[in-house]
Amino acid sequence: MTSIFRKFYFFLIALFLALPLIVVAGVSVNQKQTLAFPPQGLSVSWYGEIFTNPEWRNALVASVTLAVLSAALAVAIALPLAWFLWRRVAPWANIFQLLGVAPFTLPPVITALGLLTFWATAGFYGQPWTAVVSHAIFFVTLPLVTLSLGFTSIDRSLVEAAATMGADDRTIFRTIVLPLILPYIVSGYAFAFVLSLNEYIVAYMTVGFTMETLPIKIFNALRYGYTPTMASVTVLFVSTAAIIFSLVARFGDLPKLLGAMSSDGK
Amino acid sequence: MRREPPQTIGDYAPLLFPAAMLTIFFVVPFGTMIAVSFFQRQQGGFYTPAFVYDNYARFLSAFFGGVLGFSLSLAIAVAVCCVVLALPFTYLLTRMARSVQVVWLVVLLSVLSLSEVIIGFAWSTLFSRTAGITNILVALGLMTEAKALTPSFSAVLTGMVYQAFPYTVLVLFPALVRLDPTLTEAARTLGASPVKAFFTVVVPTLRNTIIATLIMVFIFALGSYLLPQLLGRPQHWTLSVLITDQAIYQSNMPFAAAMAVFLVLVTLGLVALTVIAGRKGEVA
Numbered sequence: 001m002t003s004i005f006r007k008f009y010f011f012l013i014a015l016f017l018a019l020p021l022i023v024v025a026g027v028s029v030n031q032k033q034t035l036a037f038p039p040q041g042l043s044v045s046w047y048g049e050i051f052t053n054p055e056w057r058n059a060l061v062a063s064v065t066l067a068v069l070s071a072a073l074a075v076a077i078a079l080p081l082a083w084f085l086w087r088r089v090a091p092w093a094n095i096f097q098l099l100g101v102a103p104f105t106l107p108p109v110i111t112a113l114g115l116l117t118f119w120a121t122a123g124f125y126g127q128p129w130t131a132v133v134s135h136a137i138f139f140v141t142l143p144l145v146t147l148s149l150g151f152t153s154i155d156r157s158l159v160e161a162a163a164t165m166g167a168d169d170r171t172i173f174r175t176i177v178l179p180l181i182l183p184y185i186v187s188g189y190a191f192a193f194v195l196s197l198n199e200y201i202v203a204y205m206t207v208g209f210t211m212e213t214l215p216i217k218i219f220n221a222l223r224y225g226y227t228p229t230m231a232s233v234t235v236l237f238v239s240t241a242a243i244i245f246s247l248v249a250r251f252g253d254l255p256k257l258l259g260a261m262s263s264d265g266k
Numbered sequence: 267m268r269r270e271p272p273q274t275i276g277d278y279a280p281l282l283f284p285a286a287m288l289t290i291f292f293v294v295p296f297g298t299m300i301a302v303s304f305f306q307r308q309q310g311g312f313y314t315p316a317f318v319y320d321n322y323a324r325f326l327s328a329f330f331g332g333v334l335g336f337s338l339s340l341a342i343a344v345a346v347c348c349v350v351l352a353l354p355f356t357y358l359l360t361r362m363a364r365s366v367q368v369v370w371l372v373v374l375l376s377v378l379s380l381s382e383v384i385i386g387f388a389w390s391t392l393f394s395r396t397a398g399i400t401n402i403l404v405a406l407g408l409m410t411e412a413k414a415l416t417p418s419f420s421a422v423l424t425g426m427v428y429q430a431f432p433y434t435v436l437v438l439f440p441a442l443v444r445l446d447p448t449l450t451e452a453a454r455t456l457g458a459s460p461v462k463a464f465f466t467v468v469v470p471t472l473r474n475t476i477i478a479t480l481i482m483v484f485i486f487a488l489g490s491y492l493l494p495q496l497l498g499r500p501q502h503w504t505l506s507v508l509i510t511d512q513a514i515y516q517s518n519m520p521f522a523a524a525m526a527v528f529l530v531l532v533t534l535g536l537v538a539l540t541v542i543a544g545r546k547g548e549v550a
Contacts, residue, residue, distance in 0.1 A: 023388065086269070114296045222386075259440025
């Protein structure tokens with residue numbers, strides 16, 4: 001009885017989560033350029049459109065470039081900070097951890113507006129690199145959280161042993177800390193990358209008029225009517241996210257990354 | 267190795283880059299925004315340094331007060347719907363095999379990472395007359411004619427619950443996965459049904475977690491910006507929409523900044539409440 005109830009409940013949640021994606025996937029293979037579900041005819045030409053139509057291709061290139069660079073910058077900010085907080089006793093340094101978490105906790109429009117006023121005041125408004133910095137600051141929280149978690153899981157006696165044998169900080173970092181922390185760097189990067197790919201408001205308010213990322217392109221296209229390419233881009237994005245998170249789960253401990261105890265502890 | 271206080275100036279070196287980046291590109295912009303919120307607006311989209319309260323005074327007018335009230339009520343509605351849906355779901359999920367959990371977590375993360383634009387587009391398609399859910403109902407014989415369900419308040423609410431649901435599950439997940447299973451086992455041994463055990467043991471134990479989650483989802487929903495525009499009517503627009511509208515289209519940065527500062531104050535107040543709720547949880 002309760003088992004049936006549970007299955008039904010999970011089915012409803014799954015349906016709720018999947019329904020919009022099913023409809024969009026259906027629309028994306030429509031033969032004609034109309035919004036119709038169930039799809040009329042079958043065509044994958046709208047997927048080709050993403051890569052052949054210069055407008056969509058440019059937006060795709062802009063989004064991927066932005067995500068690759070800003071996620072790298074976010075990791076570059078988070079890694080030394082998380083390492084320092086793990087290695088040193090400096091209570092005041094926690095304020096930087098707080099600053100690293102703040103942009104993601106506040107409503108995004110606030111970070112976006114803050115950066116907009118800043119770039120406008122500094123005279124850099126509209127430069128493509130400002131979007132990279134903006135996204136890195138906005139998403140620095142994600143690698144910071146995964147890396148802090150990673151550092152707490154390092155057995156300090158290992159490091160102690162290396163230090164007793166005469167290894168300096170640099171050697172310890174290279175030979176012990178880095179290999180142990182690498183999965184957390186990768187997952188932190190992956191989280192920041194996927195979220196940057198999909199981010200709208202920060203990109204829109206910092207470089208929206210000079211650079212069109214895919215979410216901005218979809219929104220602009222929505223205002224002027226409908227094209228099935230939007231649907232195919234959506235399917236492409238969801239698949240990318242699902243693949244990346246599956247890889248993180250395959251090579252890392254996803255429940256642990258999301259706050260569960262380690263797999264042997266449960 | 268034990269953590270040590272920094273000995274030399276060189277020990278601070280790793281902190282240099284992160285501290286500089288966060289200060290220059292987060293603290294300074296934030297300060298700039300607060301400063302601009304007191305500036306005087308000039309005609310034609312410019313503003314000059316000043317110290318006036320006009321922007322705040324205007325914000326507290328009846329119209330914007332109404333928008334603020336609507337934004338807050340909408341965020342509360344989203345938070346309540348999400349927690350009610352997600353709490354039993356997350357509880358049951360944490361009791362499942364780890365491999366099943368992983369699959370669900372991948373799905374939830376994928377939905378969570380979806381752009382608001384994409385969620386808005388997907389739901390507006392689903393609520394449309396030509397490609398929408400009503401076509402399925404017609405096909406099943408439950409409705410006579412397909413119709414558009416958007417723009418409407420329920421469309422905005424559905425879209426926002428969809429957006430916030432994975433977030434809610436992921437916020438609840440750590441607390442629920444660490445919940446001591448012997449608690450419910452004891453209740454079951456004493457003859458309580460699983461449903462009764464859930465409501466009499468799990469829910470009261472997690473009272474503070476639930477309150478903290480409600481507040482976090484509330485803040486998350488408060489940030490929603492595109493869904494009210496894509497799925498609702500202008501009267502469903504939230505503060506985030508108005509802030510962007512003032513900043514980009516009306517070129518009134520001081521006014522946009524004043525509204526943003528106000529939003530920060532509301533959010534910080536709520537974060538403080540979450541922390542207090544968390545502290546009480548530790549004591550108990």
